[in-house]
Amino acid sequence: MTTSSSATAIQFEGVNKFFGRFQAVKDLNLEIREGEFFSLLGPSGCGKTTSLRMLAGFEEADSGCILLRGSDVTSAPPNKRPVNMVFQHYELFPHMTVFGNVAYGLRLKKVRDPELSRRVQEMLRVVRVDGLEGRGARQLSGGQQQRVALARALVNRPAVLLLDEPLSALDVKLRKQMQIELKSIQHQLGTTFVYVTHDQEEALLMSDRIGIMNQGRLLQVGTPREIYGRPADAFVADFVGSLNAFDLRVDEVSGGRAVMRLADGEHVAVALEGAVAAPASTIRVAIRPERIRVTEAQAAGADTGAPGASRVGGVVTAVDYVGSLTTYRIETALGLIAAQEANDTLAPDLVVGDRVVLSWAPDAAFVLPPSIVEG
Amino acid sequence: MAGGSGRPLTAGVRAERGRLLVSIAQLTPALAYFALFYVGPLLVLVYISFLTFRNFQFVEPLSFNNYANVVTSETFRVLFSRTVLLSLLSAVLAIAIAYPFTYIITFVFPGRSRSLYFLILVALFGGYLVRIYAWRTILGVEGVINGTLMTLGVIEEPIREILNGPFAVVVSMVNFLVPLAVLPIYAAMQNVSPGVIEAARDLGSSRLQVTRRVILPLVLPGVLVAFAFCFIAAAGDFAIPALLGGVESPFIGNQIQFQIGQTSNWPLAAAMATTLIALVVLIVAGVALVARRVIR
Numbered sequence: 001m002t003t004s005s006s007a008t009a010i011q012f013e014g015v016n017k018f019f020g021r022f023q024a025v026k027d028l029n030l031e032i033r034e035g036e037f038f039s040l041l042g043p044s045g046c047g048k049t050t051s052l053r054m055l056a057g058f059e060e061a062d063s064g065c066i067l068l069r070g071s072d073v074t075s076a077p078p079n080k081r082p083v084n085m086v087f088q089h090y091e092l093f094p095h096m097t098v099f100g101n102v103a104y105g106l107r108l109k110k111v112r113d114p115e116l117s118r119r120v121q122e123m124l125r126v127v128r129v130d131g132l133e134g135r136g137a138r139q140l141s142g143g144q145q146q147r148v149a150l151a152r153a154l155v156n157r158p159a160v161l162l163l164d165e166p167l168s169a170l171d172v173k174l175r176k177q178m179q180i181e182l183k184s185i186q187h188q189l190g191t192t193f194v195y196v197t198h199d200q201e202e203a204l205l206m207s208d209r210i211g212i213m214n215q216g217r218l219l220q221v222g223t224p225r226e227i228y229g230r231p232a233d234a235f236v237a238d239f240v241g242s243l244n245a246f247d248l249r250v251d252e253v254s255g256g257r258a259v260m261r262l263a264d265g266e267h268v269a270v271a272l273e274g275a276v277a278a279p280a281s282t283i284r285v286a287i288r289p290e291r292i293r294v295t296e297a298q299a300a301g302a303d304t305g306a307p308g309a310s311r312v313g314g315v316v317t318a319v320d321y322v323g324s325l326t327t328y329r330i331e332t333a334l335g336l337i338a339a340q341e342a343n344d345t346l347a348p349d350l351v352v353g354d355r356v357v358l359s360w361a362p363d364a365a366f367v368l369p370p371s372i373v374e375g
Numbered sequence: 376m377a378g379g380s381g382r383p384l385t386a387g388v389r390a391e392r393g394r395l396l397v398s399i400a401q402l403t404p405a406l407a408y409f410a411l412f413y414v415g416p417l418l419v420l421v422y423i424s425f426l427t428f429r430n431f432q433f434v435e436p437l438s439f440n441n442y443a444n445v446v447t448s449e450t451f452r453v454l455f456s457r458t459v460l461l462s463l464l465s466a467v468l469a470i471a472i473a474y475p476f477t478y479i480i481t482f483v484f485p486g487r488s489r490s491l492y493f494l495i496l497v498a499l500f501g502g503y504l505v506r507i508y509a510w511r512t513i514l515g516v517e518g519v520i521n522g523t524l525m526t527l528g529v530i531e532e533p534i535r536e537i538l539n540g541p542f543a544v545v546v547s548m549v550n551f552l553v554p555l556a557v558l559p560i561y562a563a564m565q566n567v568s569p570g571v572i573e574a575a576r577d578l579g580s581s582r583l584q585v586t587r588r589v590i591l592p593l594v595l596p597g598v599l600v601a602f603a604f605c606f607i608a609a610a611g612d613f614a615i616p617a618l619l620g621g622v623e624s625p626f627i628g629n630q631i632q633f634q635i636g637q638t639s640n641w642p643l644a645a646a647m648a649t650t651l652i653a654l655v656v657l658i659v660a661g662v663a664l665v666a667r668r669v670i671r
Contacts, residue, residue, distance in 0.1 A: 056573075056577055057576075057577075058573055058576075058577075077576070078573070078576040078577050079576050079577070079578075079579045079580055079581055083577075084577055084578065085573075085574070085577045087570050087573070087574060089568070089570055091568060091570035091571045091573065091574040092571075092574075093571060093574070093575070093589060094571070094593065095589075095592045095593055104575070104578050104588075105578035105579050108578065108579040108580060108584065109579060152574075152578070153577075153578075156578065156579070
């Protein structure tokens with residue numbers, strides 16, 4: 001995955017950024033390692049693009065500092081930083097050919113032929129647009145523009161490549177393809193990528209680590225598995241993937257688990273993992289829809305699930321079929337719960353009104369910490 | 376072009392031809408209008424320029440005599456050179472003022488650019504003759520400049536040379552041309568995405584290099600249109616030299632007006648006008664060619 005060295009490529013230290021009275025970035029502290037694919041993920045207006053633009057030098061931090069490979073670049077102009085950017089709308093030079101676009105940065109650095117041509121051609125091959133070098137920038141398709149923009153930035157061998165939602169203008173199919181390609185190009189070159197996106201699936205798929213932002217604040221930094229599996233707060237949990245959240249009345253605490261006894265003799269449990277739960281209090285618990293098993297009530301014997309599994313009965317109120325998956329919405333004693341089943345050979349064939357039993361493994365649910373930011 | 380991609384299929388070519396026919400059909404009204412009101416009168420003008428002026432009448436035979444007259448006459452040659460030189464100077468100065476102005480309203484105050492642009496339009500339609508007379512009062516013997524200089528004691532006698540000479544002509548011409556230059560340059564700058572400028576900065580260009588390598592090449596067509604607008608408007612003008620130029624700096628337009636108004640020698644006037652048009656077209660084309668070479 002990441003390169004063996006764990007040297008630091010980028011450090012944000014207590015960075016704040018205001019636009020007028022609006023604070024776009026609040027006390028940002030973040031370390032990005034050399035060679036990793038790091039994504040800044042969050043809804044629009046969360047400060048992720050502003051953070052990226054401060055790295056590129058298009059915005060200057062009002063306080064705090066930004067270190068790039070150990071040297072302070074907080075106030076350095078964009079042309080004096082060893083970083084390059086891939087813009088959301090590509091921003092190719094319309095009066096130049098593909099070759100002219102990719103050669104632009106090298107020519108400024110006085111790189112001459114034959115090295116110039118060699119490096120441009122090599123990079124065009126990496127992004128797979130070799131053969132188009134004579135084409136005008138205006139004559140390219142969206143996907144080709146994307147690749148040329150990538151080559152134009154990477155050919156300069158930047159210390160860090162910044163990508164500002166580069167795939168958002170592409171159609172779904174091309175976007176999926178480019179996600180895979182970007183990731184493989186990053187592995188091939190070993191360049192540190194800082195990738196800004198609002199698409200959680202994209203971030204999960206591509207990143208070594210993800211930083212989640214909301215309202216100017218960095219909420220959590222972690223691997224995709226950490227972010228998805230153990231979100232730091234309710235916002236992260238909800239933003240990354242879909243989620244069921246419900247209140248659990250603590251009837252009993254045993255073996256590091258809080259247990260709620262249900263009227264029908266079943267029980268629901270959650271592993272506390274360090275969270276505190278006093279008996280008779282109420283805690284907020286979350287579970288991902290795909291971690292819930294749905295079984296028809298008649299078929300559900302006492303054998304359902306592992307020992308200690310949570311079980312709760314309910315009635316199907318909606319069935320959302322999307323091809324490979326079906327999402328059932330089920331009314332239970334805990335409220336409305338969404339459960340997702342893969343449409344494989346074992347899939348139950350349920351319709352609205354069916355009585356079912358939901359069950360999940362002891363470690364599937366987690367205690368949901370309260371929101372870090374208000375709203 | 377590299378890659379050697381194959382030619383489009385025949386069906387594609389046919390579709391393209393069909394589209395061309397449709398385009399021509401759609402253009403017909405505009406073409407007809409253009410032919411009737413521009414090309415037609417121009418042909419009449421050229422025709423008249425070949426006629427002979429005899430006993431206050433224009434008669435055949437057709438000859439090049441009027442053109443010979445225009446080319447060989449020392450007086451006319453001086454008029455043509457003065458017209459071309461002062462017009463070139465005015466056009467270049469107008470662009471030198473309009474370009475940074477437009478740059479600032481587009482890239483430095485993008486939020487205000489529309490209202491500032493509107494102010495320029497107001498200036499453009501703000502009374503041509505009124506402005507010329509305004510310059511008379513500013514530059515005249517008892518004008519603002521002489522008055523101020525005398526009050527400050529810099530000079531004792533008013534400077535008569537300010538008004539009624541090439542200086543007054545160029546100053547007022549530039550004032551008249553700047554809005555004309557802003558128009559096409561503004562339009563061209565609107566098409567330069569701020570992101571493209573950021574991309575150029577990101578790739579290592581200083582602000583100056585961004586202007587030289589990205590903005591100027593992208594805005595060049597607009598600057599060339601501005602030059603054509605200004606140069607044509609200046610070279611064809613006769614009111615400014617007549618009212619501000621005094622006796623020693625008339626343009627060729629004043630001579631054309633004289634030939635038509637005083638001596639009724641339309642064929643000679645037509646020959647002058649045709650020569651002027653040809654000269655202007657050649658110069659504009661030459662400038663465009665050189666500019667494209669220099670700014671790639």
